[in-house]
Each structure stands twice: as structure tokens, then as C-alpha cells.
Amino acid sequence: MDPSEFTRAAEVFIDDAVESDLACPAYGAILPPKLFDQAIAWQRHCFHGGFAGVHWPAAYGGQGLDNEHYIRWSVACAERGVAPYANFQGFVLAGAAILNYGTEEQKQRFLAPTLAADITWCQLFSEPDSGSDLASLSTTAEPDGDRWRVTGQKVWSSTAQFSQWAILLARTDPTAAHHRGISFFLFDMAADGVEVRPLRQMTGESEFCEVFLDGAVVEPDGLLGPLHGGWGVAMSVLADERAGVASTRAGLKRQTASLRHSASAQQPAAFDRVYSLEADAAAIGHLFARVGGDSKLGPLSKLGLTELNTRITETELDLRGAGGMLVDAATEPFLYAPGMRVAGGTSEIQRNLVGERLLGLPREPRPGPPETGA
Numbered sequence: 001m002d003p004s005e006f007t008r009a010a011e012v013f014i015d016d017a018v019e020s021d022l023a024c025p026a027y028g029a030i031l032p033p034k035l036f037d038q039a040i041a042w043q044r045h046c047f048h049g050g051f052a053g054v055h056w057p058a059a060y061g062g063q064g065l066d067n068e069h070y071i072r073w074s075v076a077c078a079e080r081g082v083a084p085y086a087n088f089q090g091f092v093l094a095g096a097a098i099l100n101y102g103t104e105e106q107k108q109r110f111l112a113p114t115l116a117a118d119i120t121w122c123q124l125f126s127e128p129d130s131g132s133d134l135a136s137l138s139t140t141a142e143p144d145g146d147r148w149r150v151t152g153q154k155v156w157s158s159t160a161q162f163s164q165w166a167i168l169l170a171r172t173d174p175t176a177a178h179h180r181g182i183s184f185f186l187f188d189m190a191a192d193g194v195e196v197r198p199l200r201q202m203t204g205e206s207e208f209c210e211v212f213l214d215g216a217v218v219e220p221d222g223l224l225g226p227l228h229g230g231w232g233v234a235m236s237v238l239a240d241e242r243a244g245v246a247s248t249r250a251g252l253k254r255q256t257a258s259l260r261h262s263a264s265a266q267q268p269a270a271f272d273r274v275y276s277l278e279a280d281a282a283a284i285g286h287l288f289a290r291v292g293g294d295s296k297l298g299p300l301s302k303l304g305l306t307e308l309n310t311r312i313t314e315t316e317l318d319l320r321g322a323g324g325m326l327v328d329a330a331t332e333p334f335l336y337a338p339g340m341r342v343a344g345g346t347s348e349i350q351r352n353l354v355g356e357r358l359l360g361l362p363r364e365p366r367p368g369p370p371e372t373g374a
């Protein structure tokens, strides 16, 4: 389909949905519980309307178009303040992992139901002692016949309380060097031995959870990619996560326009801050328009956007003067922004990646035992 024709059709579809109250407001990478029902209904509407999984193959429920169409869909949604999909962990993380590494059976089983919002996914990677240093994770998956039994604790698991399935990292070879003994599983959250405890955040919401695993079973067809070779799958998921967070850049223009509106009644000095944010937002937009979807730029993009988003929410609150101390529409984004500098890899980690991978600086020292073998 011609991209301009696609854009026009997408814009009409979204505008109609906004008018008839079918669209779900944009919320970034983590679905807030209060929007859950609306987001699922919006995803189903997109699926039946031919706008879910724009760049996924038609054989798996997608639209069979290319990445340019998907970017156009994301931009059309962002310009209207509408979510491009319901479940980031399903659509961007699990979906891409299954598309890239899944067996035909796994693709047939999971992809179309994910697009139709019949399956919601969460990501069980981080642990209390393994976040930035994810390769040190200690959750184990021990063989039990041709199945595995998973034991350990995960944390910061967004949307886990609503999810039927998870992408899970667990150690399958405790004798191998850190990142070499890890496998990547598609994990049934309804398995016996799974306990999900929502955590309360400073926004007052509970968007993420602790997940306790006590001998929970993974069936043989739950392994995604090679046994003990899950680190490679995880790295591709994390690159997709950074790129996915970065795709929210299309919403920056909208955010800075709203700031300019808030600033109009303020001291002229407020405009200095607003123009500086607009200039940085424009610079990020131009940078990415120039270099396209180069995955090496994911860390730079994630860093730039989440840091800028933090400054925007701080400015919005300041512009409200004393009113900024009250709980209102600007409070939640302000309280939410610091989490986005941590989720998907902290800003410090993104800076390390930019230094090493883009600027060619020497590698940071890595924690953990020295690697052995080839």
C-alpha cells in the first residue's frame, strides 16, 4: 500500500475512534491499570479494523506492510495522543522475540492472539540483585524430564498482574560463565507456583509487581531460541525495548506545544525554558529522521528522550507556580518520568552504551567473574 494513502486511512481510523471514544490515550511503555480495559478494547478495535501489527506478516495476524508504514501509524497515533498498541511487553518485546526466534508452532500459537489482545504479556527479566547487571540473574530453570521447573524471584515486572504469559530469563546451566548459561522461555503465568504481588509506586498506581516462582513448570515447547543461548535473544529484546521507548519521540511535539500553551500567561523568562526544550526536541526529531532506524542509535535515542521528558515534566510543573504543589494533570507525568529513566536500562547504562558502541571509547569494566572459554 502506498505510504501516503496508508497515512490518510490511519488518520481517519484514529480520528473516528477518538470521536466515538474508542481510542485509548497514549501512556508510554507501561499500561496503567486504570486504562487496562480501555486499552484492550482499543487494541481489539485496531485488530478488527486492520491496523494492528502493521509491519507483522499477514500469516500471523499482521497487516504485512513494512516498517515505514508502522512508523507512520505510530506518528499518527502520537500526534493525536493515542496509544499505538495496548501492551508494549507483548507487541514490542514478546512479539518481536517470537517473530525472530520462534518456531512456526510458537508463531502460530502466540502472535495473532497477541495482536487481538487475547494474550497480555509481561517481561520477567529483572531480579532484586540483577538489574543493570542482568547476566548475574539467579532464577533457575532445572530440567524435570523434558520440562523445566523455575524457581526464583523477579521484580519490577510491569503488567504482571494482568498477564497470561511472560517472557522469562532463567539460568539453565549454573556452571557456565554468567551470560552463557541463561535460557529464554515463554512462560505461562497461570502455572502452579507463581505468586504475583503488585508494588505501589509514588504515582499511587501499581503498574509493576514482584513475581515469586516456586518450582513453576515450563513445558518443552516453552523454550524460545537455543537452550543456554537465551542471552542473545534477550539482547535483541532489550534493543527492541530501547527502540520502542524511543518511538515515543513522535509525542514530543505535542508535549512541547502544550508547554508553550501553559507558558503564555507566565513571565517571559519561562519562554527561554520552553524554547530550549522545543529546540532539543526538534534536534532529536531531525537526528532520527536523518539516520533512520539504525539500531545502534537505540541507546542514544532512549537516553535523549527520557531525559528530555523529565525536563519537560519538571518545566510543566514549575510553570504552574504554587499550583504545581497541588495534585493535577501535570503531577502524574512528573512523578512518572524518573521511572522511564530507569526502565529498559538506566540513563547511566545508556551513556555507557553510547560511549562504547557509538563513540568507540574503551569498554567499562564489567562486574562478575572473568569470562572463560571462546
Ligand SMILES: Cc1cc2nc3c(=O)[nH]c(=O)nc-3n(C[C@H](O)[C@H](O)[C@H](O)COP(=O)(O)OP(=O)(O)OC[C@H]3O[C@@H](n4cnc5c(N)ncnc54)[C@H](O)[C@@H]3O)c2cc1C
Pocket (backbone or CB within 6 Å): 030, 122, 123, 124, 125, 126, 127, 128, 129, 130, 131, 132, 133, 155, 156, 157, 158, 159, 208, 339, 340, 342, 343, 344, 345, 346, 347, 348, 349, 352, 364
Ligand atoms: C517503571 C519501570 C518499569 C520496569 N519494568 C520492568 C519489566 O517489566 N520487566 C523487567 O524485567 N524489569 C523492569 N524494570 C526494571 C529495570 O529494567 C531495572 O530497574 C533497571 O535495569 C535497573 O536495574 P536496578 O533497578 O536493579 O538498578 P541497579 O542496576 O542496581 O542500578 C542502581 C544504580 O547504579 C547505576 N549503575 C549500575 N551499573 C552501572 C554501570 N555499569 N555504570 C554506571 N552506573 C551504573 C544505575 O544507573 C543506577 O543508578 C522496570 C523498571 C522501572 C523503573
